[in-house]
Amino acid sequence: IRRHRLIELYLNEHLDVPWDRVHDEAERLEHAITPYLEERIDARLGYPGFDPHGAPIPTSTGTISERDLISLADLPLHASSVVRQVPDDKPELLRLAASLGLLPNVAVTVVGRDPSDGSVDIISDSLASSDDPLSPCHVSREVAAGIFVNRP
Numbered sequence: 001i002r003r004h005r006l007i008e009l010y011l012n013e014h015l016d017v018p019w020d021r022v023h024d025e026a027e028r029l030e031h032a033i034t035p036y037l038e039e040r041i042d043a044r045l046g047y048p049g050f051d052p053h054g055a056p057i058p059t060s061t062g063t064i065s066e067r068d069l070i071s072l073a074d075l076p077l078h079a080s081s082v083v084r085q086v087p088d089d090k091p092e093l094l095r096l097a098a099s100l101g102l103l104p105n106v107a108v109t110v111v112g113r114d115p116s117d118g119s120v121d122i123i124s125d126s127l128a129s130s131d132d133p134l135s136p137c138h139v140s141r142e143v144a145a146g147i148f149v150n151r152p
Contacts, residue, residue, distance in 0.1 A: 002058040004030045005051035006041050008088070012052040013045065019052045020094035053094070054085030054104035054148070068151045072108065073118060073144035080109040081149035093146045100137060101126040102147055111136050120144050 007026040011017040017025060033041075039060065042048075049065055050056055056065040069084055083106045086097045097103065101124065112121030118141030139147075 002060070002062075003033065003038050005055055005057040006038060006045065006048075007033070008051045008053070009045055009048055009057070010041050019088075019098065020091040022052060023088040023091075050104065051088075052104075053088045054083070055088070069148040070151050071145045072102075072110070072122070072139065072147040072149050073120060073141050075108075075110045075120075075149055076152065077110055077113055079152040080107060081152055082107050083147055083149055085148040087146060087148075090146065093143065096143055097147055100139065100143075102139075108149065117141055118144075 004026045007029050008022040011022045011025055012019055042060070048057055056067070058064045067084060072081075072083070075081055083102055083104055085104060086094060086102070088094065102108070103126070106124055106126040108122045108124045110120050111123050113119070120139050120141075121136035122139055123136050
C-alpha cells in the first residue's frame with residue numbers, strides 16, 4: 001500500500017500524470033521498485049501523509065493515519081466539512097469529481113438535499129461549475145456517496 005500510494009503521488013506531482021490514471025500506472029510500477037527507491041521517493045516528496053486521492057500513506061514503520069470520514073451524501077444539511085478522499089478505483093468518479101472541483105482539502109457545505117433521490121446541493125469556493133461560489137452545485141447521490149469528508 002505504501003509503495004503504491006507513494007508512486008501515485010510521485011507520478012501526479014512530478015510527472016503530471018492525471019489523478020484518474022495514476023492508480024493503474026502505480027499498479028504496474030509498485031512491484032518493480034526496490035525498498036531503497038521507495039525511501040528515496042518518500043524523501044523527495046517530503047514524507048507525505050496522503051496520496052493524490054487523499055488516501056493515507058503508511059509510514060515506513062507501517063503506521064496509517066486514522067480519520068473519521070463520512071460520505072458527502074451523508075453530510076448533514078447546512079453542515080460544512082472538507083473533502084478528504086476520493087477512492088481511486090473508479091476513474092470516471094475521479095474525472096467527475098475533478099470537473100466539479102471536489103478535490104481533497106476543498107471545503108464544502110451541503111445547502112440542499114433531494115429526499116426523492118438523495119442528491120445534494122453544495123457550495124464551495126472551489127466549485128468548478130460556477131463563477132459564483134454561492135451558487136449551489138447539484139451532485140447526484142452516487143457521486144456524493146463516493147466522496148469522503150470529515151465528520152462534522
